[in-house]
Every structure is written in structure tokens, then in C-alpha cells.
Amino acid sequence: MLAGGCDSPVRSGWSIGEPMFVPRTAHGAYVFDERGRRFVDYVMAYGPLLFGHTHSALTTGLDELVRDGFVWGATHVEEVRLAERIRGYLPSMQRLRFVTTGSEAAMSAVRVARAFTKRDLVLKFAGNYHGHFDLALLDAGASAQTSDARRSGIPDGVMRDVAVARYNDLDSVDALLRDREGTLAAILVEPICANMGYVAPLPGFIEGLRERCDRFGALLVFDEVITWLRLGVCGAQGRLGVAPDLTVVGKIMGGGAPIAAFGGREDVMAVLAPDGGVFTGGTHAGNPFCVGMAHRVLDLLETHPEYYTQMSALAKRLAEDIRTIFAERGLPYAVVQHESIVDFKFRAGEPNRNYDDARAADKGLHATYYRAMLERGVLLPPSQNEVMFLSTAHTIEDIDETLTAIAQALSA
Numbered sequence: 001m002l003a004g005g006c007d008s009p010v011r012s013g014w015s016i017g018e019p020m021f022v023p024r025t026a027h028g029a030y031v032f033d034e035r036g037r038r039f040v041d042y043v044m045a046y047g048p049l050l051f052g053h054t055h056s057a058l059t060t061g062l063d064e065l066v067r068d069g070f071v072w073g074a075t076h077v078e079e080v081r082l083a084e085r086i087r088g089y090l091p092s093m094q095r096l097r098f099v100t101t102g103s104e105a106a107m108s109a110v111r112v113a114r115a116f117t118k119r120d121l122v123l124k125f126a127g128n129y130h131g132h133f134d135l136a137l138l139d140a141g142a143s144a145q146t147s148d149a150r151r152s153g154i155p156d157g158v159m160r161d162v163a164v165a166r167y168n169d170l171d172s173v174d175a176l177l178r179d180r181e182g183t184l185a186a187i188l189v190e191p192i193c194a195n196m197g198y199v200a201p202l203p204g205f206i207e208g209l210r211e212r213c214d215r216f217g218a219l220l221v222f223d224e225v226i227t228w229l230r231l232g233v234c235g236a237q238g239r240l241g242v243a244p245d246l247t248v249v250g251k252i253m254g255g256g257a258p259i260a261a262f263g264g265r266e267d268v269m270a271v272l273a274p275d276g277g278v279f280t281g282g283t284h285a286g287n288p289f290c291v292g293m294a295h296r297v298l299d300l301l302e303t304h305p306e307y308y309t310q311m312s313a314l315a316k317r318l319a320e321d322i323r324t325i326f327a328e329r330g331l332p333y334a335v336v337q338h339e340s341i342v343d344f345k346f347r348a349g350e351p352n353r354n355y356d357d358a359r360a361a362d363k364g365l366h367a368t369y370y371r372a373m374l375e376r377g378v379l380l381p382p383s384q385n386e387v388m389f390l391s392t393a394h395t396i397e398d399i400d401e402t403l404t405a406i407a408q409a410l411s412a
């Protein structure tokens with residue numbers, strides 16, 4: 001009944017030619033299939049489940065959140081309080097607006113940037129993913145492999161106003177912008193990337209984007225839909241020490257409920273109606289239930305500062321032991337770990353720096369490995385563009401079980 005059998009193609013297993021994994025239930029760090037088999041889950045719903053599947057602070061007492069109504073179609077006190085809390089962590093978000101998904105947030109940020117600069121050109125990066133609105137799909141990472149944009153419903157007019165550069169390559173940025181600097185509205189980037197596997201920005205790359213935006217009168221837009229709260233409460237911008245003009249957040253902030261936000265400089269966000277002439281809005285924008293869930297997520301992180309160190313320690317152990325397993329077998333793959341993210345690809349050499357590196361990984365080997373891990377009770381993301389996400393629910397026993405499965409899968 002569902003088109004293509006799913007609501008999001010990555011779930012279909014299309015990237016590896018595998019049947020779709022259909023969970024029946026989930027608990028903590030585990031998902032269970034139709035037959036009740038248990039799998040240690042590293043997909044974590046593609047990012048939102050920082051606390052695992054069923055943290056009691058997010059799955060109990062939910063009637064409290066709807067006691068006064070589920071959706072109001074009106075601005076409410078908790079929504080304003082949430083905006084203030086977010087600004088406390090991300091001071092660059094001087095003004096923000098809530099939406100429902102990361103796609104909507106990124107699309108809205110681009111519109112705001114174009115309206116503010118009165119320009120059209122957006123520069124983005126191959127292998128970054130910003131959702132499924134038209135320009136974001138060009139050479140996108142994650143599961144959005146629409147190599148032939150013309151056959152994918154993206155009008156020519158949209159493609160004219162997008163430039164797709166190589167991540168970590170300022171020369172490619174400069175080459176694409178030559179003679180077009182005056183038309184650049186925004187550079188849209190995942191400041192730390194997790195949609196072509198994990199790719200860290202090289203020293204100076206993000207600073208270089210900031211400098212070019214300033215020089216050309218364009219806006220720098222950080223897509224922190226994965227990184228905010230995954231990499232701490234101050235996100236990638238806190239870690240890199242670079243302030244964007246606009247930021248997009250989502251995923252973890254809803255604790256499983258759909259809520260996202262975009263925001264940034266007060267003067268820039270002033271283009272939005274009713275102050276300015278740019279429209280964004282939605283029936284579920286600032287939905288009270290989702291806002292309540294987001295407060296619970298921030299409450300949890302504030303009362304459990306140890307969560308981040310706990311996840312990092314487990315992820316570090318997982319990454320180090322995978323390195324040992326590779327070394328014992330003479331396998332030349334780089335393992336990367338950043339806080340609760342662990343990743344490796346079947347490509348010899350240094351960690352990935354851009355989408356060309358990511359695409360060079362051995363797809364057949366990945367598919368075989370995915371299958372061998374599934375047989376051993378570990379659920380990995382099917383696409384090589386994704387990473388392993390740990391959660392606060394993962395334990396040292398889960399890590400040990402995973403390492404045994406990896407060693408056996410590689411031998412097999």
C-alpha cells in the first residue's frame with residue numbers, strides 16, 4: 001500500500017539490495033523483529049534517539065503534555081520559553097521559529113537568506129543532506145541519491161541558482177563563485193557532516209566559509225539537525241567557535257516527536273512576516289506536545305551532564321576495538337569517532353574528507369557486512385552514507401556483543 005513500501009527510501013534497504021528491516025517493537029538500545037529476535041540498534045531512527053527507544057522521561061506521563069489541549073494554532077508560553085532555552089545554548093539564534101521537520105527548517109532558512117540578501121544563489125556541498133526540498137536534493141548525501149536531477153522533479157530554474165562544491169575544499173568553493181560572488185545569498189553547510197558517513201571539517205574550512213560569506217555579503221547557514229545535542233548542547237558551532245548567521249536544528253530536540261527550528265541574527269530573521277514580507281508557517285509549527293517533549297529533552301540533558309561522557313567513553317571503546325580488529329586482520333580501513341558517533345567505510349586510507357571519498361567505498365562489501373551483522377543481532381544503517389549512533393541506553397555489554405559480531409562478520 002505504501003509507495004515503494006515505505007515513507008522514506010533509506011528504510012527500504014535499496015542501497016544494499018536487502019529486504020526492508022521491519023521492527024515490531026523497540027526498547028532501550030534494542031529493536032525486535034516480527035519473530036521477537038533482538039538487535040542492538042545503531043540506527044537510532046537516523047539520529048533522534050539520543051536516549052534510546054524508551055527512556056522513561058520521554059515515554060511516561062505524556063498525558064500531562066496534552067492535558068490542556070494537543071494543538072492550539074496559537075503562540076503559547078512554553079514555545080517562547082523553549083526558544084529562550086535554545087538561545088541560551090546557541091546564542092547565534094537571536095530569533096527563531098519552530099517548524100515540524102529538518103527539511104522545512106532548512107528550506108525556510110534558505111528563503112530567509114535569499115530575502116535578506118535579495119540574491120538567489122545558494123552554495124551547498126556534495127554529500128551534505130538538508131532534507132527533501134528542491135535545491136537541497138542536488139548531489140545530496142544520506143539516502144537522497146537523485147543523480148539525474150532532471151528526472152527527479154527538480155526544475156531547471158532551481159538548478160540555475162545552486163552551486164554544489166566539494167566539502168573541505170575551499171578551492172572548489174572559489175572556482176564555483178568566481179564572477180558570481182555578487183549573486184551569492186548563502187552558503188549552506190553541515191559544519192560537521194554525518195550524511196556521507198562522518199566527515200570532520202579540516203582546520204580552516206568552516207572559517208574559510210565564514211570569511212567568504214563576510215567578504216561577499218552572503219549569509220552562512222549551519223545545518224545542525226544532527227549535530228545539535230548529538231555533539232553537546234552548544235552543537236558544532238560551540239565546538240568550532242564559528243558563529244553562523246542562520247542555524248537549522250531538529251531531530252534529537254523532539255525526543256522522538258517531530259519538531260525542528262530555524263533561526264539566527266535578529267536583523268536577518270526580521271524579514272519574516274509579520275515584521276517583514278517573507279511567509280513561513282504551519283498548523284503544527286510550535287505544536288504544544290512537541291514543545292513539551294523538547295523541554296523534557298533539555299531537562300534530561302541538564303539533570304544528566306554525565307550522559308555525554310558516558311556515551312563518549314563507550315563510543316571510544318567501540319572505535320578503538322574495531323581498530324584492533326582491523327589491525328589483526330590487516331584491513332586498511334580508518335575508524336572515526338566523535339562523541340557518540342562511530343563510523344568506518346570499506347575504503348583504504350585516511351578518513352573521508354568529501355563525497356568523492358565516500359563514494360569510493362566498496363558497496364558490495366558493505367552490503368555483505370550489513371547482512372552478516374544483522375545475522376549476528378546488530379542493526380546497522382543500510383546506507384553507507386549513514387553512521388553508527390550510540391545512545392544513553394547502550395551498555396558496555398552491548399558494545400562487547402557488537403565487537404564480537406564485527407570480528408565474526410569480518411572473518412565470515
Ligand SMILES: Cc1ncc(COP(=O)(O)O)c(C=O)c1O
Binds near residue numbers: 046
Ligand atoms: C543534517 C540534516 N539536515 C536536515 C535533515 C532533514 O530533516 P528531516 O528528516 O526532519 O526533514 C536531516 C535528516 O536526516 C539531516 O541529517
